Amino acid sequence: MSLPHAILTALLEKPSSGLELTRRFDKSIGYFWSATHQQIYRELGKLEADGLIRALPAEQPARGQKKSYEVLPAGRDELARWTAAAQDPRPMRDPLPLRLRAAAVVGTTGLEADLRRHLELHERQLAEYREIEKRDFPPGKDGAEDRLRHLVLRAGIDLETFWTQWLRHALAEFADLPGRGPA
């Protein structure tokens, strides 16, 4: 139950059409919650049916016509409720540790190359986040909203830092593993 609330947040920040939302989910929001345009359109339909958002008046009924939405009071209330509600942390769910564990049984052949690739990707992502941090959160900016959004970016930076360190550690271990075939 997170996508609708991600959309409500995005729409409160700025009323948008489906495609505009899709683009924003490719950028900042997508750093911690990605979504495709199909999911977004489906969810916009539900949110409108539930009376949490409405299409901005412009009388376009048809396909191919841009349709923008704004959040209704009920939508804001629902978002505030969800934000404050207790939720259990999600257990981690990542295939990479799984592959290491499998490698302990069927051998590590070929895995190392992909780990190296992951390391590069995470390093690139980390560099991008640091750029954004430098650009969007210079020392002066420290209103309440700025601080909260900075915290969110911090989560991204720290997570990527975790991955790069862990992958480097893993590659170092691989380097002096005895045999490379099945264990």
Next chain:
Amino acid sequence: MSLPHAILTALLEKPSSGLELTRRFDKSIGYFWSATHQQIYRELGKLEADGLIRALPAEQPARGQKKSYEVLPAGRDELARWTAAAQDPRPMRDPLPLRLRAAAVVGTTGLEADLRRHLELHERQLAEYREIEKRDFPPGKDGAEDRLRHLVLRAGIDLETFWTQWLRHALAEFADLPGRGPA
């Protein structure tokens, strides 16, 4: 496409029945890939139909009867293939940063308490992992398989460390946020 491979790995480590697998997914494997018994039974059925595993001969056709599976050569091959295949890293997908971003718009009321709860849960999980590390990976043990499994546990420890640090940071920021209502 990770659950079937998690099951193959578990079965290679030790042939098991559905419920035994469920229990193992509640423990060690579940630290990075959780699954319910319904998912597991469904997946066992598919894997058997695909000829990757087979039920151990014991001629029990019915419900309520224990049914153990073992991995066939085709299953081992498939697992080795998957382990070595290139896979893109999953973008992070966590509701918590989302809630902070929402709080920047609708206010932080009530969120702090849940952050504190998350911090406690992550601290407990971290302590548990450290216990396991002390118990299962004493300095002496360093065969190839041990090292790989230790790496997996390391990922869990480092991730929990990330969360506890980030949450502490977030709570510190909250503590000296000016207004607590909608921004």
Next chain:
DNA sequence: CTAGACATGTAACGAGTTACATGATTCA
């Protein structure tokens, strides 16, 4: 002989993914 634990399974739904379909606008 029955209550509780053990064990396997079905059904229905929600969320995410992939492939494709359709209409409008712009510009060469």
Next chain:
DNA sequence: TGAATCATGTAACTCGTTACATGTCTAG
């Protein structure tokens, strides 16, 4: 006028979750 792009949407499928159903075994 027709190709490219913008924009909205359908359909079909997989994966994960929740609730429930059914059968077996064992201890008291």
